[in-house]
Amino acid sequence: xxxxxxxxxxxxxxxxxxxxxxxxxxxxxxxxxxxxxxxxxxxxxxxxxxxxxxxxxxxxxxxxxxxxxxxxxxxxxxxxxxxxxxxxxxxxxxxxxxxxxxxxxxxxxxxxxxxxxxxxxxxxxxxxxxxxxxxxxxxxxxxxxxxxxxxxxxxxxxxxxxxxxxxxxxxxxxxxxxxxxxxx
Numbered sequence: 001x002x003x004x005x006x007x008x009x010x011x012x013x014x015x016x017x018x019x020x021x022x023x024x025x026x027x028x029x030x031x032x033x034x035x036x037x038x039x040x041x042x043x044x045x046x047x048x049x050x051x052x053x054x055x056x057x058x059x060x061x062x063x064x065x066x067x068x069x070x071x072x073x074x075x076x077x078x079x080x081x082x083x084x085x086x087x088x089x090x091x092x093x094x095x096x097x098x099x100x101x102x103x104x105x106x107x108x109x110x111x112x113x114x115x116x117x118x119x120x121x122x123x124x125x126x127x128x129x130x131x132x133x134x135x136x137x138x139x140x141x142x143x144x145x146x147x148x149x150x151x152x153x154x155x156x157x158x159x160x161x162x163x164x165x166x167x168x169x170x171x172x173x174x175x176x177x178x179x180x181x182x183x184x
Contacts, residue, residue: 016053021110022117023047025081026074027054033073034058037066052121060131064142067131071124072149078118079172085111086173115169125153 016023024046034041040059047054061067089107132138132146156164 012051013049016047017049019113019116020047020053022078022082022113022115023053025078025114026117027056029074029077030056030058030070032077033070037061037063037069039066039070052123062131062135062137064132064135064138064146067128068142068146068149071120071128074120074124075118078114082111082113082115082118082169083172085114090173112169112173115172116165118168119156119165120149120153122153122157125150125157128153 027044027046031041031044034056039061041056042059043055043057045054045056058070085107089104089111128146128150133143133150156168158164
């Protein structure tokens, strides 16, 4: 293994360790959507310091909407939960200006960590490709719905170079704060 690859691996582990609540929520989101879709969950690993950082092993299905929801669940849940945590913090910071309150800082880290792990993985994209896009039984409508999400997942998986997960979390945080400033 060359030095650059080793350094990148160590950085990835460090980031995963720092943002572990986001990994846990990401895997929990997969599990929640499995349960919602009636898919049996066989094994769950909410966090580990190896690749992948977590996983959910569940029953397979060819039902397009179930595949879509179980794959995209982390995007929806992590985004909503992360923003739900950060919006009240933004209000508190703007109104009370408590910049050194440890609870505010802890909640900010939690919300930001959750947002950083909103993107589904390449593995999720591969499942949508095989179970929806390449599945002859899947309707054209679901193929059209899934395709842009698969493309977005692959674009965002370049995050190792572009830090799109960090950018996504930062942009949503700034947008939430800007929205609050506008309405207040």
